[in-house]
Amino acid sequence: MKKLPVIAGILMLLFVSSCRDIVNSVLDALPPFDVPFNTTLDVPFASVSTTGYTKTPDLPMNIDLDAKIKENNPNFSINNLKSVKLNSLTLNYVSSQLGNKLDIIKNARIYVKAPNQTDRLIATAYNNTNPNTITFSIPDEEILEYFRTTQNYLVLEIQANNVTVDQIKMNVVSGFKIKVQL
Incomplete structure (x- = not known):
């Protein structure tokens, strides 16, 4: 009983x-959808060591997810945002001042940054030998809090194959998977 x-x-x-x-x-x-982020930027590249990492200046993304959500359905807004995950990230070589290509980068780490948030590692690439493209490994992690604002940045840390100084123009191609609920 x-x-x-x-x-x-x-x-x-x-x-x-x-x-x-x-x-x-x-x-x-509103089913989950992708928000692409593509930009071409000049990255100052200065490596004085092949054993440590050099951090680049903050690379502004300024992704306005509120506008992207409203494009898909005007009844939803940033207040309905439930999930943001990075699902792809690639760097593509465009040009450089001294002729270096992306194979000058041995290892790279990319962080996401936003006001009132600690920088968070979101992508890594190790043992790069490709001169034209670096494809990053991405953990399946939630990064929602970094996109509640339009002030979001990428920070690139680079470990070089050789000691060098250059200005490399590269194209950043990434995609974020967004989930919205009432």
């Missing part, structure tokens, strides 16, 4: 949690 309330409680818990899942799936009226 004492087991009956426990069993009833467990069944009620299962029913309530499955109802919540159904409600959340119905509320996903």
Whole structure:
């Protein structure tokens, strides 16, 4: 007889949690979508060591997710933002002042930065030998808080193959997976 309330409680818990899942799936009226970020920028490249990392100046993204969300559905806004994850990141060589290409970069780490947030590592590339493209490995991590503002930046840390100074123009191609709910 004492087991009956426990069993009833467990069944009620299962029913309530499955109802919540159904409600959340119905509320996903706006399916997840990609927000691309592409820009070409000149990155000052100064490496005095091949063992340490050199940090570049902040690279402004200034992604306005509120506008991107409203483009997909005007009934939603930044207040409905539930998830932001980086799903792709590539650097492509455009040109350089002294002829160096991207194979001058041995290892690279990219961080996302926003006001009142600590810099967060979002992508890495190791043992690069490609002169034209660096494709980054990306952890499946939530970076929502960095995009509640339009003041967001990428910070690139580079470990060089050789000691050099140059100005490299590169194209940053990235994509963010966005999830919005009521």
